[in-house]
Amino acid sequence: MIRLERRPEPSRLWTGVTPVLAVLLTMIVGGIMFAALGKPPLEAIRTIFWDPLFHPQFAGYSRPQLLVKAGPLILIAIGLSIGFRAGIWNIGAEGQYIMGAVCGAAVGLAFYPADSALLFPLMVVAGALGGWAWAMIPAVLRTKFGTNEILVSLMLVYVAENILASASSGWLRNPEGQGFPGSRNFKQWPAVFNDELVAGTGMHWGVVAAFIAVIAAYVLMARHIQGYNVRLTGEAPRAARFAGVSPVRIVFLCLGISGALAGAAGLFEVTGPAGQVSIDFGSGYGFTAIIVAFLGRLNPFGILLAGLLMALTYIGGELAQLMLGLPGASIQLFQGMLLFFLLATDVFTNYRLRFARRETA
Amino acid sequence: MDDTLLRLRGLTKAYPGVVANDDVSFDIGASEIHALLGENGAGKSTLVKMIFGLVQPDKGEMVLEGKPYAPSKPSDARQSGVAMVFQHFSLFNALDVAENVALGMETPPPLRDLARQIREVSEAYGLPLDPRRTVGTLSAGERQRVEIIRCLLQEPRLLIMDEPTSVLTPQEVEILFQTLLKLKSEGTSILYISHKLEEIRTLCDEATILRLGKNVGTCTPRDVTARQMAEMMVGSSFAAPEVRGGEAGDVLLECRALELPAPGAFGTPLRELSLEVRSGEVLGIGGVAGNGQDELLSALSGERLAPAGAIWFKGEDISRKGPVARRALGVLSAPEERLGHAAAPNMSLTENAVLTAARRKELVSGGFIDWAAAKGFAEEVIARFDVRTPGPGVAARALSGGNLQKYVVGREILQDPSVLVVNQPTWGVDAAAAAAIRQALLDLAGQGAAIICISQDLDELMEVSDRFAALNEGRLSRAVPVAELDIEKIGLMMGGAHDMEVAHAAG
Numbered sequence: 001m002i003r004l005e006r007r008p009e010p011s012r013l014w015t016g017v018t019p020v021l022a023v024l025l026t027m028i029v030g031g032i033m034f035a036a037l038g039k040p041p042l043e044a045i046r047t048i049f050w051d052p053l054f055h056p057q058f059a060g061y062s063r064p065q066l067l068v069k070a071g072p073l074i075l076i077a078i079g080l081s082i083g084f085r086a087g088i089w090n091i092g093a094e095g096q097y098i099m100g101a102v103c104g105a106a107v108g109l110a111f112y113p114a115d116s117a118l119l120f121p122l123m124v125v126a127g128a129l130g131g132w133a134w135a136m137i138p139a140v141l142r143t144k145f146g147t148n149e150i151l152v153s154l155m156l157v158y159v160a161e162n163i164l165a166s167a168s169s170g171w172l173r174n175p176e177g178q179g180f181p182g183s184r185n186f187k188q189w190p191a192v193f194n195d196e197l198v199a200g201t202g203m204h205w206g207v208v209a210a211f212i213a214v215i216a217a218y219v220l221m222a223r224h225i226q227g228y229n230v231r232l233t234g235e236a237p238r239a240a241r242f243a244g245v246s247p248v249r250i251v252f253l254c255l256g257i258s259g260a261l262a263g264a265a266g267l268f269e270v271t272g273p274a275g276q277v278s279i280d281f282g283s284g285y286g287f288t289a290i291i292v293a294f295l296g297r298l299n300p301f302g303i304l305l306a307g308l309l310m311a312l313t314y315i316g317g318e319l320a321q322l323m324l325g326l327p328g329a330s331i332q333l334f335q336g337m338l339l340f341f342l343l344a345t346d347v348f349t350n351y352r353l354r355f356a357r358r359e360t361a
Numbered sequence: 362m363d364d365t366l367l368r369l370r371g372l373t374k375a376y377p378g379v380v381a382n383d384d385v386s387f388d389i390g391a392s393e394i395h396a397l398l399g400e401n402g403a404g405k406s407t408l409v410k411m412i413f414g415l416v417q418p419d420k421g422e423m424v425l426e427g428k429p430y431a432p433s434k435p436s437d438a439r440q441s442g443v444a445m446v447f448q449h450f451s452l453f454n455a456l457d458v459a460e461n462v463a464l465g466m467e468t469p470p471p472l473r474d475l476a477r478q479i480r481e482v483s484e485a486y487g488l489p490l491d492p493r494r495t496v497g498t499l500s501a502g503e504r505q506r507v508e509i510i511r512c513l514l515q516e517p518r519l520l521i522m523d524e525p526t527s528v529l530t531p532q533e534v535e536i537l538f539q540t541l542l543k544l545k546s547e548g549t550s551i552l553y554i555s556h557k558l559e560e561i562r563t564l565c566d567e568a569t570i571l572r573l574g575k576n577v578g579t580c581t582p583r584d585v586t587a588r589q590m591a592e593m594m595v596g597s598s599f600a601a602p603e604v605r606g607g608e609a610g611d612v613l614l615e616c617r618a619l620e621l622p623a624p625g626a627f628g629t630p631l632r633e634l635s636l637e638v639r640s641g642e643v644l645g646i647g648g649v650a651g652n653g654q655d656e657l658l659s660a661l662s663g664e665r666l667a668p669a670g671a672i673w674f675k676g677e678d679i680s681r682k683g684p685v686a687r688r689a690l691g692v693l694s695a696p697e698e699r700l701g702h703a704a705a706p707n708m709s710l711t712e713n714a715v716l717t718a719a720r721r722k723e724l725v726s727g728g729f730i731d732w733a734a735a736k737g738f739a740e741e742v743i744a745r746f747d748v749r750t751p752g753p754g755v756a757a758r759a760l761s762g763g764n765l766q767k768y769v770v771g772r773e774i775l776q777d778p779s780v781l782v783v784n785q786p787t788w789g790v791d792a793a794a795a796a797a798i799r800q801a802l803l804d805l806a807g808q809g810a811a812i813i814c815i816s817q818d819l820d821e822l823m824e825v826s827d828r829f830a831a832l833n834e835g836r837l838s839r840a841v842p843v844a845e846l847d848i849e850k851i852g853l854m855m856g857g858a859h860d861m862e863v864a865h866a867a868g
Binding site: 008009010223224225226228231232235236238239240241242243244246 | 662663664683684685686688696698700701702703704705706707708712715716717719725728729730732755756758759
C-alpha cells in the first residue's frame with residue numbers, strides 16, 4: 001500500500017524539480033494528445049518548443065516575439081505572486097489589465113496629437129492607476145463585507161470586457177477610422193508609441209518594467225518587512241495578527257500591487273505590440289499569468305523563467321497551428337496541462353511516498 | 362503480582378534517526394493502576410501507540426491475558442478489550458454527546474438506547490454527563506467524560522489514559538480519580554500516563570519510568586518521593602526554582618473592567634475583567650481551559666483592541682494600541698498555541714525571530730530586515746534556552762513541541778520586557794526544560810518586570826506566582842496572595858463546582 005507521509009520540512013529539492021517534471025509530463029501527455037488528434041507528436045513538440053527559437057525560416061520573426069509575449073506575462077505574474085503568497089487570490093488580472101489599457105489609452109488620447117515626452121509616462125501612470133482602481137473593488141468588498149475576492153475579481157473581468165467593447169466601438173473609437181471599431185493607432189503617433197528599444201529583440205518598455213519588477217519583487221519579498229508581512233499572512237494568519245500585521249492592509253497592498261502591475265502591462269501592450277485599443281487586444285495574458293506565477297513557484301526569478309517558457313508555448317502554439325494544423329484549443333489544453341501537472345507534482349514538496357511494509361487497512 | 366493482564370517483552374520501535382523504544386519490558390497486573398512516566402520524547406506515546414495498535418513494534422512481543430497480542434489497528438485493540446482516552450479529544454463541537462459517542466462505535470445502537478446507556482454508565486461511575494448536550498458547550502472536563510464513557514461502553518479490560526488531568530479543576534480531578542478507583546475495583550486495569558508526580562503517588566499502584574526510550578526502573582509510587590521519581594525521569598537531580606525575595610514595585614499593567622465580546626461561536630467573552638500587576642511580581646492566572654485564557658492574552662497582546670480606558674500601562678491608556686505599539690512600550694506576550702499563533706510553522710527560526718522582535722531587537726531598519734542580526738538573535742535564543750535544533754535555519758514545524766515552546770518563550774524573555782504575558786509557558790515541555798523556563802520567568806521578575814502567567818497547571822502557578830487569580834467564564838476572581846491559598850480554595854475560585862450538577866439537574 002502506498003501512503004503519503006508529511007515531510008517535517010518542505011523539500012528544497014522537490015521545489016526545484018517539480019516545474020521541470022511538470023514540463024516533461026506535459027510534453028509526454030501533450031504528445032499523446034497530439035497523436036490522438038492524428039498529428040505527429042514529436043514534430044508537434046518540436047514545433048512548439050524548438051522551432052520558435054531555432055527554425056531557419058521562422059525564428060527571425062518569432063524570436064523577438066518571445067520577449068513581447070513574456071513581458072506582460074511576467075509583469076502581471078509578479079504582481080499576482082505577491083498576493084498569492086499572502087493567500088489573496090486575485091483571479092481577475094485580465095480585467096485589471098484591460099482597465100489599465102483603457103484608462104491609460106484614454107488619458108493619452110485626450111491629449112491627441114500632443115508631442116510631449118511626458119505624455120507616455122503619464123499614460124503609464126494612468127494605466128497603472130486604472131488597474132489599481134479596478135483591483136480596489138474586490139479589496140474594498142472583501143475588507144468591508146467579507147466577500148470572496150476570487151469571485152469578485154473574476155466577475156469583474158467580464159465587466160471590464162464589456163467596458164472595453166464599448167470603448168473600442170464607442171467613446172475611444174478612432175474618429176478617422178471609417179467607423180471601424182478600435183481606437184487611433186498608437187504606432188502612428190511617435191510621441192507615445194511603445195516601440196522596440198533595440199530593433200529585432202522585441203524589447204519594449206513593458207519588458208524593461210517586467211525585469212525591474214522581478215528584481216523589486218525579489219527585494220521586497222526577501223528583505224523588506226512588508227514582504228515579510230505578506231509571507232507571514234499567507235503562512236499563518238493568526239501569527240501575523242499576533243505580530244501586529246493588519247490583515248486589511250495586506251489585502252489592499254496585495255490587490256493594489258497586482259492591479260497596478262496588470263494595468264501597466266495593459267498600457268504597454270496597447271501602446272506597443274497591439275497598437276490600439278480593440279476588442280481582442282488582450283490575448284488572455286491576465287489568466288495565463290496565473291499559470292506563470294505558479295509555474296515559477298511564486299518566486300520572482302522562477303516567474304521570469306516561467307514567463308519565457310509560457311511565451312514559448314504561445315508562439316510555438318501559433319506556429320503549430322500554422323504548420324501542422326493543430327486546433328487552437330489544443331494549445332490552451334497544453335498550457336492548462338502544465339498547471340495541472342505542476343499542482344499534482346507539487347504534493348511531493350510537502351509529502352513523500354511511503355510503501356507500507358504491512359497491509360494495515 | 363502473578364495475575365498479569367498485559368505482559369510487554371522487549372518492545373523496540375525505531376524511527377529514522379531515533380530509537381523511540383528500546384527493549385522495553387514490563388507487566389501490567391489485573392486490577393492495577395499502572396503509571397507510565399517520562400519526559401517528553403522519552404517514548405511514552407510510541408509505547409502506548411503500540412499497545413493500542415496505531416504503530417507496530419519492530420521487535421518484541423505482547424501477551425494479553427496469556428494470549429499473544431499483536432494489534433494491527435485500533436479496532437483490533439478495542440476488540441481485545443483495550444481502550445484509550447487521548448490527551449487531545451476527537452469530538453465534534455456541533456454534535457451532541459450521544460451522537461459523538463455513536464460516531465466512535467462500529468455498530469452503534471439507536472440513539473435513544475445509546476443515550477440511556479450513556480446515562481447509566483455516567484451514573485454508575487459518578488461521571489455526570491447529559492447525553493443531549495451539544496459538545497461545543499461542554500467544559501474540557503466534561504469533554505473528557507465523553508471520551509471516557511465512549512471507552513467504558515466497550516467494557517474494556519485495559520484503559521489507557523494519556524495525561525488526563527492536564528485540563529481539569531481539582532474537583533474534577535477528584536471525580537476522575539474516584540471513577541478510576543471504581544473501575545479498578547471492578548477488575549479493569551488502567552495505564553496512566555502523566556507528568557504530575559503527586560497525583561501518581563496518590564492514585565497509582567505501580568509506576569514504570571521511561572527515559573530516552575528505555576525502561577529505567579519500576580517503583581511503587583507510594584514508597585518513594587516525587588523528587589526521587591523526577592530524578593529517575595530526568596536522570597539527574599534538577600533544581601527547583603529559587604525563591605526570590607524582591608518586593609513588588611509600582612503597578613505596570615492594569616485592566617479596568619475590561620469587556621470584550623467573544624471572538625467566535627465557541628469563544629468566551631471577557632466580562633468586567635480587572636487586574637493589576639506590579640513590577641517584580643508574578644500574577645498567576647488559573648482556570649480550566651476555554652474560560653477566556655486565549656481571549657485575555659489576545660486582549661493584552663493587542664491582537665484584539667479593547668474599548669478605550671480598559672488597559673493601562675504605567676498610567677497610559679494602551680487599549681487602542683496594536684501589538685507593534687505595545688511591544689515598543691515593553692508589553693510582550695507569548696500565546697499558548699505555538700504553531701500558527703506564536704510561530705509560523707513553515708518559516709525558519711530566524712524568520713520567526715523577526716515575528717515579534719523586529720522592533721525591540723532592531724532587526725529592521727528603514728523597512729529592510731537585517732537577516733544577519735535576526736539570525737544572531739535566533740541563535741542567542743537557541744543557546745540561552747537550550748533549544749534542540751540543528752540551527753536557526755530550520756522550519757519551526759520541524760521542532761518538537763517542547764523545543765519550540767522554549768524558543769517562543771525565550772524569544773520574548775530575551776527582549777527584556779517590562780510586562781510579559783505568557784499562556785501555558787511550559788505546556789508539553791519536559792521537566793528540566795519547564796524548570797528552566799519557570800526560572801527564567803522568575804529571574805525576569807527579579808529584574809523588575811511584571812509577569813502574568815496564565816496556566817492550567819496549578820503546581821506551576823503555585824511555584825512561580827506571588828498572587829493567584831482564576832478565570833471562570835471570562836470573569837477573573839480577585840487576586841489572592843499564594844501564601845493564603847489551599848487546594849480547596851483554588852478549586853472554588855476556579856468555579857469548577859458549577860458543572861458537577863449538570864447530570865442531576867437534567868436527569
